[in-house]
Amino acid sequence: MPPYVPSTEPVVIKIDNLVKRFVLRHTRSMKEAFVWLLKGRKGDLSEKFNALDGVSLDIHEGERVALLGLNGSGKSTLLKLISGVMHGDQGEILARGRIAGLIEVGAGFHPDLTGRDNVYLNGAILGMTKSEIDENFDSIVEFSEIEQFIDTEVKFYSSGMYLRLAFAVAVHTDPEIFLVDEILAVGDEPFQKKCIKKIKELSQRGKTLIVVSHDLDMVKRLCERGVVLENGKIVEDGDIRDAVSHLRPDG
Numbered sequence: 001m002p003p004y005v006p007s008t009e010p011v012v013i014k015i016d017n018l019v020k021r022f023v024l025r026h027t028r029s030m031k032e033a034f035v036w037l038l039k040g041r042k043g044d045l046s047e048k049f050n051a052l053d054g055v056s057l058d059i060h061e062g063e064r065v066a067l068l069g070l071n072g073s074g075k076s077t078l079l080k081l082i083s084g085v086m087h088g089d090q091g092e093i094l095a096r097g098r099i100a101g102l103i104e105v106g107a108g109f110h111p112d113l114t115g116r117d118n119v120y121l122n123g124a125i126l127g128m129t130k131s132e133i134d135e136n137f138d139s140i141v142e143f144s145e146i147e148q149f150i151d152t153e154v155k156f157y158s159s160g161m162y163l164r165l166a167f168a169v170a171v172h173t174d175p176e177i178f179l180v181d182e183i184l185a186v187g188d189e190p191f192q193k194k195c196i197k198k199i200k201e202l203s204q205r206g207k208t209l210i211v212v213s214h215d216l217d218m219v220k221r222l223c224e225r226g227v228v229l230e231n232g233k234i235v236e237d238g239d240i241r242d243a244v245s246h247l248r249p250d251g
């Protein structure tokens with residue numbers, strides 16, 4: 001990978017001071033609950049915390065960016081906000097172009113429908129027309145390598161089979177921006193390799209890629225830019241090698 005040079009291409013995702021707050025659910029003792037009742041239920045028994053705490057980030061066309069960080073640092077939350085499946089509490093995200101997100105295995109699939117029907121459902125959710133799906137159907141099924149099960153209800157699929165079909169549909173939507181969460185990990189090695197090859201191909205065609213992964217060796221091969229999150233804040237942003245060293249100080 002050549003040394004990282006900040007991109008001068010147009011910005012396709014602009015994130016400005018983004019905050020996402022969640023309620024920290026923990027069980028209260030009887031005494032705490034009693035005091036709260038005595039005080040006339042004043043105050044809030046639940047505590048809130050910021051899973052994303054003022055994140056600002058510009059992502060440029062054609063960049064390959066890895067979101068890194070320890071468990072719970074906010075990576076998946078950030079990806080969900082970019083994809084639009086979840087909204088922030090403060091700040092804003094502006095995105096330009098068709099986004100395909102592979103974020104949760106099986107999300108966007110209906111368990112009682114067959115693989116075939118889900119290709120149509122998922123394709124439509126991702127913005128494809130019926131004729132686009134008709135045109136791409138054989139190629140989607142071929143990529144997934146699950147021809148034999150295409151008329152089986154997906155509730156009987158293994159998680160790897162879900163991933164295969166979801167990935168195959170997503171890459172056929174011709175997205176400008178491709179978001180991939182850890183889910184590639186559920187695919188077997190040959191399929192993972194095939195996905196990575198496909199992702200590289202998309203990237204060579206100028207598509208923007210954002211990947212969340214703990215597989216630091218894989219992201220070093222795939223991305224040139226690394227963004228490290230710690231407790232919902234960006235603590236490092238730049239060359240992927242520096243980002244990986246941040247998480248792997250001992251080498």
Ligand SMILES: Nc1ncnc2c1ncn2[C@@H]1O[C@H](COP(=O)(O)OP(=O)(O)OP(=O)(O)O)[C@@H](O)[C@H]1O
Nearest residue numbers: 022023024051069070071072073074075076077078
């Ligand atoms: N729907 C939710 N409700 C409440 N808390 C949540 C929700 N989703 C995420 N969180 C919390 O937000 C924080 C960030 O979670 P997130 O899944 O973004 O982390 P992550 O960096 O992707 O972690 P991992 O590496 O473990 O996948 C965590 O403390 C998590 O418990």
